Amino acid sequence: MVADPEGSGAAAPRRMIGVAVPIPDPHGSLLRARRAGFGDPMAAAIPTHITLLPPTEVAGADLPAIEEHLLRIARTERPFHIRLHGTGTFRPVSPVVFVALEEGIGDCERVQARVSSGPLARALPFPYHPHVTVAHHLPDEAMDRAFKELATYRADFDVWGFSLYEHGDDGVWRPQRDFAFGTGGAGPHIEDGPPAPP
Template sequence: MVADTASPAAGTRTIGVAVPIPEPYGGWLQRTREALGDPLARAIPTHVTLLPPTDVPAGDLGCVEDHLRSVAAGQRGFRIRLRGTGTFRPVSPVVFVALADGAGGCERLQAAVMSGPLARALTFPYHPHVTIAHHLPDEVMDRAVKELADFRAEFEVRRFALYEHGADGVWRPRRDFVLGAGGGR
C-alpha cells in the first residue's frame, strides 16, 4: 500500500486492507527493504494488498468494518508460498517477492473485500505480491531482484487486516479479521 502524496479531504480517512506477512518473514523482508534504501520500509508493514489506499468518510468506518467482518466470515484460510522475485518495470517501478501458491486465495479474498462499500475500479489488474522495493534507482531495483531470487517462505493465511494511514505517513493496523470466524479482533 502506497498512499498518494495528496492528503485526504477533511473528515476522511485513508485505509487499506491487506494480508500481513507473519514473522519471521515479515520483519526480515521489512529490514531487507530498509537495507535497500527504500524510504517507505518503516512506514508500510510487509503485506499482500487486498484493497489499495482508499479514502473513506470517517463516519463510514463502522460500515466498512461490518463489511470486512462479513467478508472474513465467508472465507476460508489458505496457504501462501512465496518464492523468488518479480517486477512490474517498466510499467511501474516495483520489485516484489512472488506468490508461487496462494494467488487464487488472495484473488478471491480481494474480490470479496472490494465489493459493497469498498467497490472501486483499480488502476492496474490485481496481481498479489509482496513489495520489496519501490521507486528506487534501477541499480538498486536490479540488486533487489538478484538478492531475493532464492527467497522462500510458506504460511497459512488465517486473517487479514484493516490499516489506516496516519498523518505521519505510517500505515497502522486498525483491526484484524479472522477468516471463517465471523468477527474481528
C-alpha cells in the same frame, strides 16, 4: 477534509485506509529489513503485506459499514496457504520489485474481489496481482539488486485472515483491526494476528 454537504460549515473527516494480508514473522520482519537495506525509505512506514485493497480515501462516518462488510467476508472464508518464492517486477510500467507468490494466488484473488465490492468498490489502475513489495521508486541499481538478491527467497505460511490499516498523519500505515477467517468476529490488531480457527 471535505466540506459539509448540508452547508453548516462543519467538515467531514476523511480517512485513508487499506486492507491487506499481513506477512507473519519471521518472514515479515526479514523482508522489511531487506527492503530497508535496499534503501527504500517506505520500509519504516509500511508493514510487510499482500494488498487486498490499495490506499483508499473514505469518510470516517463510513468506517462502521466498511468494518461490517469486511466482517461478513471473513466469516465465510477459511485459512489458506501461501508460498512465497522468487522475485518479479512491474517495470517499466511501475517501478516495483516484489517477492512473488508461488501458491495462494487464487485465494488472494478471491478475497480481494470480495473486499473490493460494496462500500469499497472502486476502479483499479492495474489488474490485481498479489505480491509482496520489496523495492519501490528506487534507482535502477537498487531495484536490480533487490531482484537478484531475493531471487531464491522462499517462505511458507498459513493466512489466518486480513487486517484493516490506516494511514497516519506521520505517513505510517498501522493495522487497526484484524478479521480472522471463519470466526465470525473481529478485534483490535494483535501482532502476528489471531490464531487460525481449528
